[in-house]
Amino acid sequence: ISDKIKDAKIIFVTLDLLHLSPSCGPGSGKGTQCEKVVAKYGYTHLSSGDLLRAEVSSGSERGKHLQAIMQKGELVPLDTVLDMIKDAMIAKADVSKGFLIDGYPREVKQGEEFEKKIGKPCLLLYIDAKAETMVKRLLKRGETSGRSDDNEETIKKRLDLYYKATEPVIAFYDGRGIVRKIDSELPVDEVFSQVSKAIDALK
Ligand SMILES: Nc1ccn([C@@H]2O[C@H](COP(=O)(O)OP(=O)(O)OP(=O)(O)O)[C@@H](O)[C@H]2O)c(=O)n1
Ligand SMILES: Nc1nc2c(ncn2[C@@H]2O[C@H](COP(=O)(O)OP(=O)(O)O)[C@@H](O)[C@H]2O)c(=O)[nH]1
């Protein structure tokens, strides 16, 4: 029965709401931009990384397992993340103008599964920054973030994995014409004005 309820709501989500996926490198400024979109457009921001970190904080057995994977900069099992996103979307379906799915998909397979279980994205915001910039921002964030993966060694692994697994995601959706590339080397507000243009062009 609960699966049926989920299915019904998912159709609603797909028809009426927008899925935006800022799928870009660690430290490129996804979180910063998503916050601004929430304030201006009334979207719900779902960061897959934040959902995972919440599970880690809960101290559950599953959280301990996740923590070990994340600390190495590797990807957690696909179903774990997808289930968390789906539950969070259903919980917010009634009050959201749209969804920003941040940090997902990390690999083409994750995107395919998302579409099978939830729906199609109408836009992929590709927030691009140089590797050097991303590392610099993450090291700076690491001074205060308390995140066990914001250290030099894990940042390097996250970036390697990003170029190997996540960049192909962008090519995959580019084939559908829904990718908007945003240059994140500019000041935050200028980046946001590019983001706003991409969203305003949706309808
Ligand atoms: N779809 C996802 C999202 C996150 N993770 C795990 O959670 C970690 C942190 O993810 P996230 O918070 O998205 O971090 P980054 O992409 O590194 O970017 P950010 O700087 O926004 O935190 C990843 O390295 C990975 O281990 C994952 O496996 N699958
Ligand atoms: N200089 C500069 N720093 C930024 C910009 N966007 C984000 N940052 C900083 O870079 C770090 C990573 O940003 P965050 O939004 O967490 O990136 P994410 O990893 O892609 O979610 C944070 O410390 C931000 O304050 C930007 O446009 N310019």
Ligand SMILES: [Mg+2]
């Ligand atoms: Mg983030």
